[in-house]
Amino acid sequence: MNIRLDTVVKTFETFRAVHGVSLDIKSGELVALLGPSGSGKTTILRMVAGLEFADGGQIHFGEENATDIPVRDRGVGFVFQHYALFPHMTVAENIAFGMKVSKVKRSTADIDKRVDELLALVQLAGLGERFPGQISGGQRQRVALARALAVDPRVLLLDEPFGALDANVRRDLRRWLRSIHDELGITTLFVTHDQEEALDLADRVVILDKGKIVQQGTPEEVCRQPANAFVMRFLGDTNALKATVAAGKAKVDAMVYAADGLHDGPAELLFRPTDVEWSNDPSKGVGATILRVLDRPGSKRVLSRTTDGTVIEFDVAPEFSATMGQSGFIEILRPRLFQD
Numbered sequence: 001m002n003i004r005l006d007t008v009v010k011t012f013e014t015f016r017a018v019h020g021v022s023l024d025i026k027s028g029e030l031v032a033l034l035g036p037s038g039s040g041k042t043t044i045l046r047m048v049a050g051l052e053f054a055d056g057g058q059i060h061f062g063e064e065n066a067t068d069i070p071v072r073d074r075g076v077g078f079v080f081q082h083y084a085l086f087p088h089m090t091v092a093e094n095i096a097f098g099m100k101v102s103k104v105k106r107s108t109a110d111i112d113k114r115v116d117e118l119l120a121l122v123q124l125a126g127l128g129e130r131f132p133g134q135i136s137g138g139q140r141q142r143v144a145l146a147r148a149l150a151v152d153p154r155v156l157l158l159d160e161p162f163g164a165l166d167a168n169v170r171r172d173l174r175r176w177l178r179s180i181h182d183e184l185g186i187t188t189l190f191v192t193h194d195q196e197e198a199l200d201l202a203d204r205v206v207i208l209d210k211g212k213i214v215q216q217g218t219p220e221e222v223c224r225q226p227a228n229a230f231v232m233r234f235l236g237d238t239n240a241l242k243a244t245v246a247a248g249k250a251k252v253d254a255m256v257y258a259a260d261g262l263h264d265g266p267a268e269l270l271f272r273p274t275d276v277e278w279s280n281d282p283s284k285g286v287g288a289t290i291l292r293v294l295d296r297p298g299s300k301r302v303l304s305r306t307t308d309g310t311v312i313e314f315d316v317a318p319e320f321s322a323t324m325g326q327s328g329f330i331e332i333l334r335p336r337l338f339q340d
């Protein structure tokens with residue numbers, strides 16, 4: 001089922017947490033809401049869930065205006081970071097809980113069968129009789145997902161579901177979640193502040209800043225064409241150099257870069273550490289001196305300082321031989337210019 005948010009606003013007392021957000025989530029799509037802490041992600045998710053009500057705008061589930069429909073009637077399943085399982089119930093009882101209290105009555109045999117199917121789906125077959133305290137954190141979140149799916153939700157809402165787990169478990173779980181999504185095709189909204197998680201998982205990433213959408217697109221679109229300097233910085237390591245634009249050209253040190261469409265005045269030239277080549281040719285780039293070379297498993301990270309004092313970090317192959325104190329030129333392979 002598709003979900004549509006139309007200029008949704010939420011204010012807490014005098015503080016506006018969500019500023020007229022409009023968003024279309026297609027049926028079966030997995031959309032990630034990505035943004036720094038306090039950008040309004042959870043508030044938007046809670047309004048879609050019906051746990052919080054919008055004070056402006058509308059939320060549609062398919063053709064139905066869901067804006068004022070209470071949470072129990074929305075047909076949503078949730079998994080939250082700290083949405084604890086019932087500790088005194090077994091895994092199977094936790095999964096069965098929603099089905100037992102639902103308005104849709106099922107026989108015990110039916111419920112047991114569904115619990116077994118869900119345990120198999122979340123790859124926990126055989127663990128139904130354990131208690132939450134007897135399984136790992138990653139397994140608990142898989143049980144939480146099974147519990148959310150048990151009531152056949154129309155929409156699945158996930159708020160940092162893997163936030164409390166360590167990096168390797170998180171990575172495994174997001175690949176696993178994506179394959180479950182591909183199998184079931186439930187419209188899913190996923191909140192995270194972790195860029196890699198959003199890019200790995202989602203069909204579409206919606207980037208928020210201060211309660212507003214600053215960009216939305218496929219992972220490829222937001223990575224390759226960041227809408228502004230905030231998005232570029234938020235998505236990954238970024239270097240910045242001051243530039244001056246005049247007549248469609250941006251000058252940085254002795255280098256000139258194409259600056260079509262930019263007005264005359266100051267600008268920022270941003271680039272990724274991976275988009276640099278170290279050169280001995282002054283016509284190729286911005287002059288710099290190497291400060292340190294740090295080893296990484298598959299590369300080296302070079303810290304350097306330009307002649308105007310800006311520290312630039314870039315990545316090179318492990319064979320890179322330049323050392324501390326050496327001077328050269330930073331060739332920027334994919335320069336991006338932004339103005340306020």
Ligand SMILES: Nc1ncnc2c1ncn2[C@@H]1O[C@H](COP(=O)(O)OP(=O)(O)OP(=O)(O)O)[C@@H](O)[C@H]1O
Pocket residue numbers: 012015017035036037038039040041042043044193
């Ligand atoms: N019940 C509330 N009362 C007052 N302010 C609130 C309330 N809930 C959220 N806020 C404020 O609204 C803003 C957005 O909060 P929200 O939890 O949606 O952000 P978030 O992007 O999910 O952040 P995080 O990643 O830290 O969870 C924050 O400034 C927060 O302090």
